[in-house]
Amino acid sequence: MRKKIRTIKLLLLIIVIIGSGFGYYYSRYIAPDSYSIKKTTITNNSLPDEFKNFEIGFISDINLQKSSDVTRLKKIVTSLNKENVDMVIFGGDLFSATPFDNDKVIELLSNIKSKYGKFAVLGEKDLASSNDVNAILNEGGFEVLHNEYRPIYFNGSTISLFGLEGTGELSGLINENNSESYKIVAVHEPDYFNTTSNNEIALQLSGHTMGGYIRLPFIGGLFKKTNGNTYVSGEHTKSKSQLLISNGLGMEDGYEYRLFCPNQINIVTLKK
Numbered sequence: 531m532r533k534k535i536r537t538i539k540l541l542l543l544i545i546v547i548i549g550s551g552f553g554y555y556y557s558r559y560i561a562p563d564s565y566s567i568k569k570t571t572i573t574n575n576s577l578p579d580e581f582k583n584f585e586i587g588f589i590s591d592i593n594l595q596k597s598s599d600v601t602r603l604k605k606i607v608t609s610l611n612k613e614n615v616d617m618v619i620f621g622g623d624l625f626s627a628t629p630f631d632n633d634k635v636i637e638l639l640s641n642i643k644s645k646y647g648k649f650a651v652l653g654e655k656d657l658a659s660s661n662d663v664n665a666i667l668n669e670g671g672f673e674v675l676h677n678e679y680r681p682i683y684f685n686g687s688t689i690s691l692f693g694l695e696g697t698g699e700l701s702g703l704i705n706e707n708n709s710e711s712y713k714i715v716a717v718h719e720p721d722y723f724n725t726t727s728n729n730e731i732a733l734q735l736s737g738h739t740m741g742g743y744i745r746l747p748f749i750g751g752l753f754k755k756t757n758g759n760t761y762v763s764g765e766h767t768k769s770k771s772q773l774l775i776s777n778g779l780g781m782e783d784g785y786e787y788r789l790f791c792p793n794q795i796n797i798v799t800l801k802k
Contacts, residue, residue, distance in 0.1 A: 562781045563602065565793035567609065570765065572772055574732040576712045577802040580685035587613055587644070588796040590621030590718075590737025591653070591778030599780060600631050603638050606779060606795065611643045613797050617682065618644040619691075620672060621737035621776060622653025622718035626783050629662045639670025646684055648672045651693045653718040653738060675716070679703045682714075689714065692731075698722025700729045719757035720775045727771035734773045735798070739763060741777035741791040751791065763791070774798065 587610050594600060610618070624635070642648060650672040656663040667674050675693020682689050690708040692700060694717035713731040720736035727734070739758035742751010751762040766773040777794045 562786070562788050562793075565606065565609075565779055565795060567613065567797060568777075568794040569797045569799070570774060571799045571801050572733050572774070573801040574712065574770070574772070575802060576732055576770075577800055578687040578689065578712060579802065580687035581689055581712070581800055582802050584617070584684060584800045585613070585615040586714075586735075586798040586800070587615035587618045588621060588735050588774070588776055588798055589618070589779055590735075590776040590796075591623045591740060591780055591782075593623055593626040593655070593778065593780030593782050594630070594635065595626040595781070595783065597631060600634050600638070603635070607638050607641050610795055611641070613795075615644065615797060616684070617646045618642055618648045618672075619716050619735055620648070620650035620667070621716060621735060622651050623655045623737065623778075624653075624663055624666065625655060625659070626780070627655065627658075629659055629666060632662070632666055636666055636669045639667065639672065642671070646682060647680075649680065649691060649693060649716065650674045651716045651718055652676070652695055654696075657696075677703065679708060681708070681711075691716065693717075694722065694726075698725030700726060700731070704729060720761040720773060721757045721759060723761055723766065723768065723771070723773045727768040727773075730769070731771045733798075734771065735776070735796075736761075736773065737776045737778050739775060739778075740782065740785070741775070743785055743788055743791055745790040753785070 648671050650667050664674055676695050678693055680691045682691050689712040692715045715726045715731050715734045719738045723734050739762045741763035742753050744752045763775050776796050779793045
């Protein structure tokens with residue numbers, strides 16, 4: 531009996547060692563480079579009938595660091611284009627630090643297809659090289675919104691897109707033309723949802739947190755950031771407003787692991 535117990539303990543130890551080794555290898559070498567398509571339906575009664583099934587491709591936190599990341603971006607663009615979305619929004623942090631391979635990145639961004647516009651907001655890393663990043667995004671076909679509002683026209687109807695930068699304050703952007711409209715807010719940091727939701731927005735799209743990088747059951751994301759501490763990943767609702775946080779599509783300098791928190795391209799379908 532004792533020999534049998536020792537054998538069972540040894541087998542369990544071997545399983546734990548193998549499992550730990552695989553978990554380390556996967557989180558360090560596989561998960562950081564892979565990504566998935568995450569599809570989400572957002573339902574809100576204020577959506578105009580004409581916009582039902584309107585699809586938004588939301589990408590964020592690409593965090594380009596090296597040339598191989600630019601090669602990987604080409605695959606991401608191909609995957610996004612296969613979804614044939616109506617509009618594309620970029621949620622900030624194109625590069626992890628100083629921009630590089632600008633012409634290649636511009637070409638790839640230019641290849642992103644969208645029927646009704648490509649829009650972007652800047653993240654904190656973008657702001658450190660704002661002139662360069664603005665130029666790259668603009669030449670790649672993206673309109674960068676710096677605390678600005680744009681009407682989105684579709685099938686003879688209109689919704690409102692607000693692009694915010696380092697703030698959740700909308701009061702100066704809401705006027706008689708958009709106060710009653712269906713409102714989408716793009717802002718890099720998710721915790722501004724506490725402010726934007728006071729303005730009866732339908733949807734906020736954010737990134738910044740990378741989903742916490744490593745997610746554990748009953749704990750959530752292990753790594754939290756300033757302005758990404760309350761809302762770290764997934765979907766959240768406050769009053770009549772909804773928040774969707776992307777896990778991002780890259781890795782930041784100093785972070786090398788992902789576990790149960792995949793990189794993702796977000797496809798958002800609007801419903802009523």
